[in-house]
Amino acid sequence: MAKTVDLNADMGESFGPWVMGNDAAVLDIVTSANIACGFHAGDADVMARTFRMALEKGVGVGAHPGFADVQGFGRRRISLSSEELANLVTYQLGAAQAMARAAGGELRHLKLHGALANMASEDIEMARTCYAAAEKVQPGIVIMTLAGTAQEAAAEALGLNRAGEIFADRAYNDDATLVDRKLPGAVIHDAALAGPRITEMVKEGAIITANGKRIPTRIDTICLHGDTPEAIDIAASVRDSLTAAGISLKKL
Numbered sequence: 001m002a003k004t005v006d007l008n009a010d011m012g013e014s015f016g017p018w019v020m021g022n023d024a025a026v027l028d029i030v031t032s033a034n035i036a037c038g039f040h041a042g043d044a045d046v047m048a049r050t051f052r053m054a055l056e057k058g059v060g061v062g063a064h065p066g067f068a069d070v071q072g073f074g075r076r077r078i079s080l081s082s083e084e085l086a087n088l089v090t091y092q093l094g095a096a097q098a099m100a101r102a103a104g105g106e107l108r109h110l111k112l113h114g115a116l117a118n119m120a121s122e123d124i125e126m127a128r129t130c131y132a133a134a135e136k137v138q139p140g141i142v143i144m145t146l147a148g149t150a151q152e153a154a155a156e157a158l159g160l161n162r163a164g165e166i167f168a169d170r171a172y173n174d175d176a177t178l179v180d181r182k183l184p185g186a187v188i189h190d191a192a193l194a195g196p197r198i199t200e201m202v203k204e205g206a207i208i209t210a211n212g213k214r215i216p217t218r219i220d221t222i223c224l225h226g227d228t229p230e231a232i233d234i235a236a237s238v239r240d241s242l243t244a245a246g247i248s249l250k251k252l
Contacts, residue, residue, distance in 0.1 A: 040074025
């Protein structure tokens with residue numbers, strides 16, 4: 001059984017005066033922050049503010065690159081060449097490195113966002129392209145990978161520093177991919193369910209799918225979202241359930 005896990009959340013996804021999520025409250029719960037890099041969400045001011053808040057609270061900081069799709073919040077699939085994909089990741093990772101250093105810290109990890117992440121979880125070559133680009137920019141960077149998917153296989157094949165991730169508020173298919181958000185039950189809204197469910201997965205060392213299937217996997221980090229009405233309650237439920245089970249929380 002894993003004795004220690006990281007709690008991560010996607011943040012810095014506001015844009016100008018438009019606010020997405022409750023980053024300040026989430027930062028009081030998580031141990032790692034995945035900060036948007038300006039393509040699917042975020043801007044220079046939002047990035048600077050979010051990096052500063054995270055570092056002040058002792059939270060590990062990482063880059064959260066996505067497709068250049070502000071209107072679709074990075075959730076629409078876009079077809080890019082390998083060169084374009086590598087440049088997409090390189091550009092956003094470089095921006096995140098600069099913002100982290102300007103705030104007095106260092107970038108520690110990278111996690112793909114939205115449709116970019118979903119496509120890379122299905123296509124090992126796409127995942128390899130994204131992760132190889134990140135490793136070239138920052139050798140040894142921790143790559144958060146969706147457990148049991150092509151993301152994981154790509155990072156393993158490249159010999160990268162990897163952290164296996166599961167989601168606290170998303171349902172899983174039997175192939176370890178996430179249930180499409182368009183389908184009923186894809187997003188878990190019940191905080192009372194979320195905490196015990198995740199604790200069971202960590203204790204078993206396995207993803208538990210919507211059908212009850214167990215998929216053994218390494219679980220290093222758990223993703224919490226801050227952009228739903230019940231997000232803080234779910235995050236607190238996961239934290240409290242894990243600690244009650246004797247599982248400690250620690251940044252990557």
